Amino acid sequence: MKMVLASARRKTARARVILRDGRGRVFVNGTPLEILEPEVIRLKIMEPLRLAGSLAEKVDIYAEAEGGGIVSQASAIRTAIARALVEWSGSEELKKLYLAYDRRLLVEDPRQAEPKKPRGRSARAKRQKSYR
Incomplete structure (x- = not known):
């Protein structure tokens, strides 16, 4: 029985995927992909499977993600699934x-949110200075 481990990151989300010989079942954090909500996230995760075609029906995929938000987790899972396939x-x-469809399927996006600095609401915005 062949098994492949793959991982990926997006912002602060981390995803791990285990791919085994099987019948085309996909589980995301223990939930079957067919009932995963919202639908936009489900479609995002299904992209590499749709592109793979009949290959995706020969394997079972178990994906786990932690950290970040749901979209970042979905992007990380998507990359990990593509790498594993x-x-x-x-x-x-x-x-x-x-790579032709979307380079981000195999290559991680290195962008991260910039940390907030002192004397400001966000990373770049600062309180205005008044001289009068």
Whole structure:
């Protein structure tokens, strides 16, 4: 039985994916993907599976994510699933398809929120200075 582990990050979210031989079942944090809400998140996670076609029906995927928000977690899971599928199949064509469709399927987005600084509401905004 073949098994692949993959992980990915997005902002502060971390995702781990275990991919095994199976019947096309996908679980996200223990929940079947078919009943995952909201629908936008479900569709985002399904992108690499749809592109993989019949390959996705031969494997079971168990994904776990923590940290960040739901969209960041979905992006991290999506990247981890795509990486796992490419590694499991060993297909250069699938890798090229993912990179042509959306580079973020295989390459992490390194952008992070800038930390807040003193004397301001946010990272860059500061209290205005008045000389009079």
